[in-house]
Amino acid sequence: MSVDVLAIAAHADDIELTCAGTLIAMKDRGHSFAIIDLTRGEMGTRGTAEVRLREAQRAAEILGADFRETLDFGDGGLAINRENELVLIEAIRRAKPRLILTPYPEDRHPDHRRAGQIVTDAAFYAGLRKIETGSPAHRPQQTIYFSTAYVHPPTFIVDVTATMDRRFEAIRAYRSQFYDPASSEPKTMLSQENFLKAIEARARYFGFSIGVEFAEGFVSRRPPRIDDPVAVFEGFEQGF
Numbered sequence: 001m002s003v004d005v006l007a008i009a010a011h012a013d014d015i016e017l018t019c020a021g022t023l024i025a026m027k028d029r030g031h032s033f034a035i036i037d038l039t040r041g042e043m044g045t046r047g048t049a050e051v052r053l054r055e056a057q058r059a060a061e062i063l064g065a066d067f068r069e070t071l072d073f074g075d076g077g078l079a080i081n082r083e084n085e086l087v088l089i090e091a092i093r094r095a096k097p098r099l100i101l102t103p104y105p106e107d108r109h110p111d112h113r114r115a116g117q118i119v120t121d122a123a124f125y126a127g128l129r130k131i132e133t134g135s136p137a138h139r140p141q142q143t144i145y146f147s148t149a150y151v152h153p154p155t156f157i158v159d160v161t162a163t164m165d166r167r168f169e170a171i172r173a174y175r176s177q178f179y180d181p182a183s184s185e186p187k188t189m190l191s192q193e194n195f196l197k198a199i200e201a202r203a204r205y206f207g208f209s210i211g212v213e214f215a216e217g218f219v220s221r222r223p224p225r226i227d228d229p230v231a232v233f234e235g236f237e238q239g240f
């Protein structure tokens with residue numbers, strides 16, 4: 001099934017914690033999207049691969065994804081090798097996205113870094129027709145990056161004020177991962193009460209910088225074209 005936008009990250013919940021507001025906003029504009037998780041999350045401190053898969057599918061329904069696929073590149077050691085690259089090239093060719101969203105390939109978590117790297121490489125290789133994987137060659141127009149733990153200065157910012165509620169509803173589908181006072185599982189960075197507040201704060205920070213309530217920032221190797229520089233700064237704080 002082909003989609004306009006394909007979001008690919010290391011772990012189920014990476015997308016919800018970073019760029020899902022933009023995915024919903026694009027869907028609201030009529031663009032379809034899908035999600036690929038490169039690992040099963042089997043090394044997570046809380047939950048199991050089975051629980052996390054169920055949570056991820058529920059979250060994908062809430063977001064309105066056309067499909068969500070889970071690959072098995074190895075959680076806590078995501079492997080960049082030719083075998084995995086070919087699996088990913090074929091997955092990209094099947095989905096035929098115009099745009100790919102993936103983690104910026106520099107982060108605290110090595111899996112995020114490696115995910116960004118293998119996705120960048122596979123998106124390029126997917127356009128080489130002599131690499132045979134079963135589906136015809138397809139090269140997405142652009143790969144854009146979202147920040148995970150490390151925050152990178154964005155090339156552009158997307159207003160997600162209208163979609164933040166749905167994004168947080170999807171985040172809450174990951175009950176095994178986030179703050180739950182009744183849980184007896186070990187505490188993690190993600191499960192502390194302040195973590196989701198920090199996620200919201202980041203969206204507020206980017207939102208304030210463009211004169212809206214919530215936004216998500218992205219890094220792109222090419223800056224996007226802007227047709228009207230006057231219009232795009234409308235509503236911002238003055239004098240910057």
Ligand SMILES: [Zn+2]
Pocket residue numbers: 010011014109112
């Ligand atoms: Zn992650």
